[in-house]
Amino acid sequence: MVHCRKGSCNLAQLGSQYPGWKLRSNLTSITNMYAFLISALLLVSSAYSAEKADCFGAKEAGNSNCGQAGAKVFYFHKSTRTCQPFFYQGCDGNGNRFSSKSECESTCKNAQAAGDMTQSLCASGAYPAGATSGKDVSCSNCPHGYECQGEQCCPTKEFTCGLQYDAGRFGSSGKHTPRYFYSKAFKNCMLFTFYGRDGNPNNFATYNECKNFCM
Structure with missing residues (x-):
């Protein structure tokens, strides 16, 4: 049995003496880790929702102010109703931006603008x-x-x-x-x-x- 003066025992000594306490400690750590991951996912999800896909927004290349790397992406051209490539600088822009042509087409192929499409x-x-x-x-x-x-x-x-x-x-x-x-x-x-x-x-x-x- 481990005998400790007040405040002198470390966690390893207590864990070897009280395995149940050690298990509870591990479970607490795992729970905290999952809570952190869920919070992170919710944050990412809310950020994505703030910039919903907008098939009829103007093409916007954005800027490089946030330090993210740029990439070739696609936007939906409302008049020709085709998905066209452009270079996105990595930051800002709008929701008319898709990582691939297939994603752009599947999202915008049957999309309708708020007004009459013939106005294009x-x-x-x-x-x-x-x-x-x-x-x-x-x-x-x-x-x-x-x-x-x-x-x-x-x-x-x-x-x-x-x-x-x-x-x-x-x-x-x-x-x-x-x-x-x-x-x-x-x-x-x-x-x-x-x-x-x-x-x-x-x-x-x-x-x-x-x-x-x-x-």
Whole structure:
């Protein structure tokens, strides 16, 4: 039996003399450890909830102020409804940011904005300025051949229908779609293949949209 003067025994001596006390001490340590882990998980969860996935937020590269490493991620481009890559600097930004293209697509494929999705296109059915290149262009900076309609820069009839068709280039999804353009030479709307990014405004989803706008 261990005999100790007041305050002179260490934990190892007490544990060898009272194994039940040692077991209770170990259980207390394990309980404290789990409590710490649960608290940490709740903290992470609350931080994640504060920045919910936002499929219709603007692309934001963030900054490097917090010291976290940057990485290639994906955002949902609302006008073309495709997931496009960009470089995230590691801090801040918004919820339109996904670690992979598949995560972006599974989250945003069927997402609907608070307003009508058709508002992302111009009344003619053409893409507004910057839509197919992933850039946001405000009405105060409409480029040549565009005019402000609502809150976006839309191409004028004279500018749009006088352009040669442009097939653009592949986006990250690697998909192409049939579209229509107006041909001044043939005075009619004709079919072409659009590869998903860039291109120009002489680009319509249907023959009738092209005809109604240019003819």
